[in-house]
């Protein structure tokens with residue numbers, strides 16, 4: 001068994017690490033005060049593209065890097081060591097790759113190029129964890145479809161110029177279809193104020209929105225499988241991001257524990273502080289291997305659902321505990337907006353909710369065992 005990264009993985013990690021140090025860390029203070037404007041993000045993405053970092057998961061035929069899941073996991077971890085919410089350009093929702101040739105030209109390619117912004121609209125006021133219970137409908141009107149309903153907590157929903165909307169198209173069989181719906185077709189949105197200023201979710205309103213038959217993504221009544229594919233794919237990245245955030249917070253905590261003095265000595269000389277550091281390091285290491293392990297399953301073509309659910313469940317809880325301890329070690333300073341800790345403290349809380357809550361991950365893991373799909377601890381074989 002070899003836990004070492006290979007030369008290519010080390011080289012990519014080194015490049016991303018240098019990019020974070022040179023381009024992102026100096027922008028942290030500005031981000032904490034007034035966010036990251038979209039044109040600044042675009043500028044950074046162009047800079048990264050110039051040295052080849054563009055479209056991490058995007059196939060080479062679209063100019064992407066098409067990196068293996070483990071390498072992407074390493075990249076996500078490095079980028080998450082700063083609170084500046086940078087992501088490399090050249091990406092699109094994975095389900096857009098299931099689009100037909102015309103739709104790829106109209107939605108996929110411009111999205112990869114950063115000319116269009118989409119959003120993934122599944123959740124509704126009455127259906128979140130139980131996404132199959134959505135009430136939005138699409139009914140035929142000649143060759144067109146008329147869509148009615150409401151979507152909520154949709155990331156980028158207020159800025160997107162098109163939405164991938166899931167609607168019930170067969171009430172009897174509960175058939176669900178995915179539609180590509182331009183904002184110009186008539187849907188409206190309103191932002192939702194949340195605890196962390198991350199992901200900018202919005203509510204979408206669709207009132208007799210008319211779309212042509214060509215708006216169907218994939219097959220009629222087969223949209224739910226597409227939706228589940230989208231949700232599953234993001235969980236890897238979330239686990240890896242948690243590892244990056246926790247790494248930075250622990251680093252800050254260790255540094256501060258050595259510098260800050262009370263009662264004539266560094267606070268790090270107290271067992272209370274040492275135990276917080278030890279617990280964070282241990283949990284972080286466990287999370288790192290769960291995240292890489294899930295990525296490894298994906299790379300070798302194994303069913304990664306089980307290991308990804310464990311990685312997402314554990315890492316999102318782990319990062320919350322590590323951020324909390326780091327904030328505690330910084331005392332009053334940790335609570336200020338001068339440091340990224342309070343921002344992370346609020347932001348990471350959402351990670352236990354979106355892309356499947358803690359409880360949904362536990363359902364997946366326990367069901368796999370109870371139904372005999374997975375042997376206890378035996379999914380390595």
Ligand SMILES: Cc1cc2nc3c(=O)[nH]c(=O)nc-3n(C[C@H](O)[C@H](O)[C@H](O)COP(=O)(O)OP(=O)(O)OC[C@H]3O[C@@H](n4cnc5c(N)ncnc54)[C@H](O)[C@@H]3O)c2cc1C
Nearest residue numbers: 120121122123127128129153154155199350354355357359
């Ligand atoms: C910041 C943010 C961004 C988001 N982005 C998107 C997006 O881009 N697109 C999109 O479609 N959605 C998005 N969502 C929605 C997200 O996927 C849902 O919030 C999530 O799936 C939970 O659904 P819910 O909020 O309706 O909670 P509910 O499903 O109502 O659950 C409420 C509570 O009950 C628990 N629970 C539910 N069922 C069970 C069960 N069977 N057993 C035990 N416990 C259970 C849940 O775990 C939770 O604790 C986003 C949410 C947030 C917060």
